[in-house]
Amino acid sequence: MSTESPETPLALSARQVLASPAVSAFLVSQFIITVGVMVQAATLGKHVFDITGNEVDIGWLGLAEFLPAAALVLVTGIIADHFNRKYVAIIGLIGEMLCSVALVLYARSDPTSTTPMFIIAVFFGASRAFMAPSIRSIAPMIAPAGGLPRVVAMYSATWTGAVIVGPAASGFLYSIDPSVAYGTSAVLIFVDILLLTGVAVPHDLARQKAAERPTIKHALEGLQFVRRTPILLAAISLDLFAVLFGGAIALLPVIAEEQLHVGDIAYGWLRAAGGIGAASMAIFLAMKPITRNIGKVLLAVVGLFGAGTIVLGTTHIYAVAFLAVAVVSAADMVSVFIRGSLVPLVTPDEKLGRVMAVENVFIGASNELGAFESGLVASAIGTPATVVGGGIATIAIVGVWWFGFPSLRDVDRFEDLELA
Secondary structure, three states: OOOOOOOOOOOOOHHHHHOOHHHHHHHHHHHHHHHHHHHHHHHHHHHHHHHHOOHHHHHHHHHHHHHHHHHOHHHHHHHHHHOOHHHHHHHHHHHHHHHHHHHHHHHOOOOOOOHHHHHHHHHHHHHHHHHHHHHHHHHHHHOOOOOHHHHHHHHHHHHHHHHHHHHHHHHHHHHHOHHHHHHHHHHHHHHHHHHHHOOOOOOOHHHHHHOOOOOHHHHHHHHHHHHHOHHHHHHHHHHHHHHHHOOHHHHHHHHHHHHOOOOHHHHHHHHHHHHHHHHHHHHHHHHOOOOOOHHHHHHHHHHHHHHHHHHHHHOOOHHHHHHHHHHHHHHHHHHHHHHHHHHHHOOOHHHHHHHHHHHHHHHHHHHHHHHHHHHHHHHHHOHHHHHHHHHHHHHHHHHHHHHHOHHHHOOOOHHHOOOO
């Protein structure tokens, strides 16, 4: 748990938070890794679709990346709580880098089969399953007192800035050769490993001592904590179902080619539109974080996410699609900010890794499993109907959560949140 006082969660300015060497170094490292991962993600989806021409293969790719996180959830969380989180994250990053190198070698063989790409995606997903809960648990550990929401907002801004650079760069790199894009990703991940090594993270001996001799009971505590904390369950599951049904981003290669009739570079910028929208919102949140009506704002922006998805599924105009992707991602960024502040505020530090592992599965389910669902449905009823239907389902989910989870809807301020 961060050392910040619950009475003053927004006490520090962005400049004061950035004055912490650990925070600034951590943000730089996260920008580098996110650019690398986004370059690879955009390239891999496009590469698979170009080889097979089948929308459902994009879905299978998402499933391949998701399954390791789900299968390893009881292991990854307890490892994050039992061992030094920085070094666990670095080991996961080494695994991701090796996967990128494998993609470089395969891409240079002029592939006609996607099977090795799916196998590599499984190993990448396994590496990320260990890395994600550890790296995401570091932010609350290094946040200065009173600075966690600011750190979350700046972390989000850094992430989304990388989401602009990564996909946009992937279009140019892919047009040269897919192996160039994968190679760039491998180099960036390696640079991030070096940067993260230098980040000063508090060594919490008390937490690790308490986590000695992990058992199945310890492993299950993350799931049990989420289940018995209604506000956590509501916030995390809202993201799960909203993005599961509204996962149009996974279908952007198909939308770009069949609906908008644009090429590789325009596709890269369409992917980057999400980063532009999200980064703009993240910068706004870093300067002026949301402080009141937290629950209602969260539900409202998820509804906006659904509405933007519907627009994306109906338009044939590139500029409108670009704007729709930007709006969808800006709305999602508000959701990320609220959830990113909420989870560590209500979770004890000794359980944070396990809770983050559970959240990582939910996020993975909403993204990768959502990609699988979208690809599968699109192959059956077409991409436009899939995207529009997903947007409508997302709005319906908001209505259900509004009345079904008053504990989330009625949250006013972060100060009102207490450890369970």
